[in-house]
Every structure is written in C-alpha cells, then in structure tokens.
Amino acid sequence: MPPSKLPPTIRQQRLGAELRRLREHAQLSATQAARLHGATQSRISSIEGGGYPVSADRVRTLARLYGCSDHRLVDALANMTGGRTRGWWEEYREILPAEFLDVAELEHHALAMRVACAIHMPGLLQTPEHARAVFKDVVPPYDPPEVEHLLSFRIKRQAVIYGEQPTPLSTVIHEAALRIGFGGRKVARAQLEHLLDMSERDHIDVRVIPFGTGSYPSSGSGIIYFEAEVSQLDTVQLDTDTFSGYVGSQPQLVRYRAVLDRLEETALTSAKSRDLMHNIAQSM
Template identity: 70%
Template sequence: MPPSKLPPTIRQRRLGAELRRLREGAQLNVKAAAELHGTTQSRISNIESGGYPVGADRVRTLAYLYGCTDHHYIEGLVAMTGGRVKGWWEDYREVLPAPFLDVAELEHHASSMRIACGLHMPGLLQTPDHARALLRGVVPPYDPPKLEHLLSFRIKRQAVVYAERPTPVSCVIHEAALRMDVGGRAVAKAQLGHLLDMGEREGITIRVLPFGTGAYPSSGSGIVHFQAEVPELDSVHVDTDTFAGYVGAQPQLVMYRAVLDRLEEKALEPEESRGFVQALERHM
C-alpha cells in the first residue's frame, strides 16, 4: 500500500482536528481558509481529516492565518507532522485492528504516561505468561495466529519502559487486579514479582489502591493519559463496558487529569505500595 493511501494515524487525525479547531476559532469556513491559504477547499478538508500529510511549514502558515500566536502550541503541532513515518507497529497493520496500533503510536510519542487500572495489570507491566493468559480468556477466543500476533505486539509495546531513556510511567493499580489469579498461581506470583522489579526501574511509579479505600472515581474504567510536551495536545484513552476510545477536548482532559489526581491521592504511596505487593506475593 503506497504511503499516500495508508489510513491516517491517530496523531495525524489529532493534528487535523487541532487545525480545524484553530480555523473555527478564527471564525473561518473551509472556503475562506482555502482562499487565504491559496489552495482548494478539498485540500483544507483533507488536512483536517488527517488524510493529507502536512509539513511543518504548512502548519506554521495555517496557524498564522488563523491568528494563533502560542509558539509552544504551534511547535507542538509541528512535532506531529512529518508525513507517514513508519513505526514498528505498522508491521501489524494487516493483522491487527487500527485501535491497537493507535495505542502503540501514542505510547511511542508520549513524554510521560499516567495509568489507572481496576481489574487488569497495565499492559506495559505484564509478563508474557500473564498477557497470554488474559488473551486466552477473550470471548470469542482468538485463533492461535491472532493470539500470537497480539502477544508479540503487547510485548513490543513495552520497549518504551526498557529504552535507554525510558518514558516515565505512573500507575495506580487496584488491589483487585493484584489478586486476580490470571494464568494460575505460578503465573500470578511471577507477575507480582515482575511488578516489584519494574517498580525499581527508572521512571516507573506504582501506587496501590486497596479494597479499604472504598469508592473511587471512574471505578469502572481503565484510563491511560498520554502526556505531550504541550498539555493542550495530551490524549486520554478510556476503556469501559460501554465505551473504548480517545478523548482530547480540553474539558475532557481537565476532568481526567482531576480523576487521576484523585486516584493518586487515595492510593498508597509508592514505598507502602511496594510493601503491599510484597506481602501479596509472599502469601500467594
């Protein structure tokens, strides 16, 4: 598939959405924007849908035409350009759904991440045996080739925490996830040991939310906050029984930042959390 025909990535779609927001903020319709920029309406529409690769110069020009003077924000948009650069996750495009690839792309480009998990270990901190057991529990079941693709994909995503300059990751994990006997006693015990090892790595912070904490915000959700160098360009992935997808509008970002702040406040501090996990591992 030629680069021009590849579907837009989540970052290309977000860049287009931000340019559309700037245009609408300037009270310009697509026709007026095209006339100002000396291009066609279809070109503006394709840029805003993420379907047309846009370079740094064009982004700066459009921002100027739309009256944006926030230099850091503009440079944040520029950092999202570069055409259809192929990341390792693109090797899976023919075998895995696009949302899986979106996660890997956002993890790769995030400056840091905040994660909250209620019933599952964060994917970035799972052992291969734990991940395999989870994937085997899906209904309807994956066929063996699909399961192996998903497993290798999940493990490759973990490169961001093993890199020479790892991406900082802060996790709040509910006690329910820690006590879940995924894959049997040996696999579950090894997963807790792995969690303890990962908590010793640079940039990884683990907090436990015990049962005794009681009710907590977004208790039915899994939340991943992908932080960008420019906060306005952050993204949040939310996974519930009724919705799984990405949000990036400012009111939504403010809400989920507040939810994560609240969860971190209610959770045990990192050192106390480590002792909590060690106790569970000893008694498993």
C-alpha cells in the same frame, strides 16, 4: 494498501482537529481559509480530517493565517507532521486492528504516561505469561495465531519503558487486579514479582488502591493518559465495557487529569504499595 490510502491514525486526526480548532477560533470558514492559503476547500477539509499529509511548513503557514501566537503550540503541531510514522508497529498493519497500532504510536511519542487499572495489570508492565493468559481469556476467544501476534505486539510496546531514555510511567492499580491470578498461581506470582521489580525503577511509579478504601473515582474505567509537548495536545484512551476510544478536548483532558489526581490521592504511597504487592505475592 498504499500509504496515501491508509486511514489516518489517532495522532494524525488530532493534528487535523487542532488545525480546525485554530481556524474556527479565527472565525474563518474552510472556504475562506482555502482562499487565504491558495488551496481548495476540499484540501483544507482533508487536512483537518487527518487524511492529507501536511508538512511542518504548511502547519506554520496555517497557524500564521489563523493568527495563532502560541509558539510552543505551533512548534508541537509542526512536530506532529511528516505523514504516518514508520514505526515498528507498521509490520502489524495487516495483522492487528488499527486501534492497537494507534496505542503503540501514541506511546512512542508520549513524553510521559499515566495509567489507571481496576481489573487488569498495565499492558506495559505485564509479563509474557500473564499477557498470554489474559488474551486466552477473551470472549469470543482468539485463535492461537492471533494470541501470539497480540503477545509479540504487547512485548514490543514495552520498549518505551526501557533503554537510555525511557518514558516516565505512573500507574494506579486496584488491589483486585493484583489478586485475580490470571494464568494460575505460578504465573500470577511471577507477574507480581515483575511489578515489584519495575516499581523500583526511578521512572516508574506504581501505587495500589486497596480493598476497603470505599472509593474508585474512575468507576472502573481503564485510563491511559498520554502527555504531549504541550498539555493542549495530550490524549486519553478510555477502555470500558461500553466504550473504547480516545478523547482530547480541553474539558475532557481537565476531567481525566483530575480523575487521575484523585486516584493517586486515594492510593497507598509507592512504598506501602510495594509492601502490599509483596505480601500478596508471598501468599500465592
């Protein structure tokens, strides 16, 4: 599929949505904005839908027409331009669903991430053996080649937490996820030992909500919070039995920041979380 015909990524859609928000805040219709910009109404609509590549200069021009004086926001929006990022994930374009690639692109650009898990280990902290066991447990089952593609994709995603400038990662995991034991005792113990090792890194914080706490503010939802250059451009991925997708409106961002804050307050400290993980691993 030619690049121009590819559906917009979540990141491109977000850029377009923010430009639309600026236009609406200026109380301009798409037709009025097009006239001021010397473009067609359909071009403005296509930009706002994320379907038309937009340059940094065009973003700055539109922001100026819309009277936006928030220079940090305009700079951050300009940095989101340039069309589809040609990252490593593009090699999976014809292999995996687009939503998998969107996660990798968001992780690549995030300045920091916050994750909450009730049942599964955070994908960025899974061992290959644990991840394979999880993929094999999906209903309906994946074919063996699909499992291997998903596995290699997940492991490549983990590059963001390694290297000279790794992305800071804060996670809250319920004790249930530590005890399910995907793949059997040997795999489960190796996964816990890996989690312990990773939690010792300066840029990774792992906290556990133990059984008996009596509270889990997110009601079991899997949450990944991607922090951007400015908080207005943060993005949240939600994963539940009934919904899997992205949210980014200001009320939603405020809500999920509060949810994650509550989860971190409910969880054990990092040190006590490591003690619990160590005890569970030793019991396997």
